[in-house]
Amino acid sequence: MKLRISIVLKIPGVEPIPFTADEWLETEDALAAAAALSKKHRLDHLTFEDEKGAVWTVKELEKLKEELADEPDEITIFFDGSYDKESGLAGVGYAIYFKQHGERFRIRKNKSIYVDTNNEAEYAGLYEALEELKAIGTSRNSVTIKGDSLVVLNQLKGDWPCYDKVHSRWLDRIENCIESMRISPAYEVIPRKENSEADDLAKKSINQIYIKSRIKIEENIGDGEN
Numbered sequence: 460m461k462l463r464i465s466i467v468l469k470i471p472g473v474e475p476i477p478f479t480a481d482e483w484l485e486t487e488d489a490l491a492a493a494a495a496l497s498k499k500h501r502l503d504h505l506t507f508e509d510e511k512g513a514v515w516t517v518k519e520l521e522k523l524k525e526e527l528a529d530e531p532d533e534i535t536i537f538f539d540g541s542y543d544k545e546s547g548l549a550g551v552g553y554a555i556y557f558k559q560h561g562e563r564f565r566i567r568k569n570k571s572i573y574v575d576t577n578n579e580a581e582y583a584g585l586y587e588a589l590e591e592l593k594a595i596g597t598s599r600n601s602v603t604i605k606g607d608s609l610v611v612l613n614q615l616k617g618d619w620p621c622y623d624k625v626h627s628r629w630l631d632r633i634e635n636c637i638e639s640m641r642i643s644p645a646y647e648v649i650p651r652k653e654n655s656e657a658d659d660l661a662k663k664s665i666n667q668i669y670i671k672s673r674i675k676i677e678e679n680i681g682d683g684e685n
Contacts, residue, residue: 460509460527460643461601462489462520466496467504475503483510485533485601486524493517510601510643523599530596531557531564535603536588539657540580541665547573549580552660553588556676557595566591566673567656569664575625581608582629584661589636601643607651607658616646 461483468476484492489507497505507515515523538553552569568591574580585606592602606612613619614630621627637644651658660670 460486460523460599462486462507462509462515464489464493464496465504465506465508465514466500466502469501469503477504479508486520486527490517490520490524510645527599529560530598530600531559531592532600533558534592534597534600535605536585536592537654537657538581538584538588538604538606539654539661540577540582540584540608541658541661542574542577542580543665547575548665549574549577549583550661550664550666551580551584551587552657552662552664552670553584553591554656554660555588555591563676564673565676566595567660568671569660569669571664571667571669578608578610579625579629580661581606581611582626582633584657585611586629586633586636589633589640592642593636593640597640597642599641601645603645603647605647605649605654607649607654609648612646612648615644 463480463483465477465479468478470476493505493507496502505517507520509515534555534557536553536555539551541550543549549572550569551572555566557564568587570587572580572583574583585604604612610619614621614626615633621630663670
């Protein structure tokens, strides 16, 4: 979950000064920043606002942190879909980067399905990635979702209308999955070259080359490339 800090600063002889930070922080960083501010300044008020607008006290956030201690955090999804028009066979692929128990992991998976369009394959790729998040126990956290599909991501953001009935059904499935986990998604359209990992997974599954892996990684998470 990402949060920003809101404080009311007490300065002798001056009216209390309210201040809300612009920068969004991960839960652990937000709590550390709050502790540092409390030691350095006299504060009349300190709370946290999450991406959905909910307000948390330090005690509430510490309790939530304990509840989520075993769950994935700092999650980034890369997804893609590939489609063979002649056969109707589509490949979907995704890579999920996350932190758990202080270590960083990557999940890579792909599969083949039959759909009618390339856009539908893209929707399916994201849906499968979200189902994987659910399977590994994700809840109440922020999730960055990256892909190169303008249609899928702009429709999910609400920037583009959706008139296609098939697309609408996929949107409903994706949004229901998000709501069931109570996660806060942040959608990001990226260039195709930055989505090469998910693209490669999707193309491999069309050729019946299937990948299913979970590994611990040392490098910085979330580059989306092979």
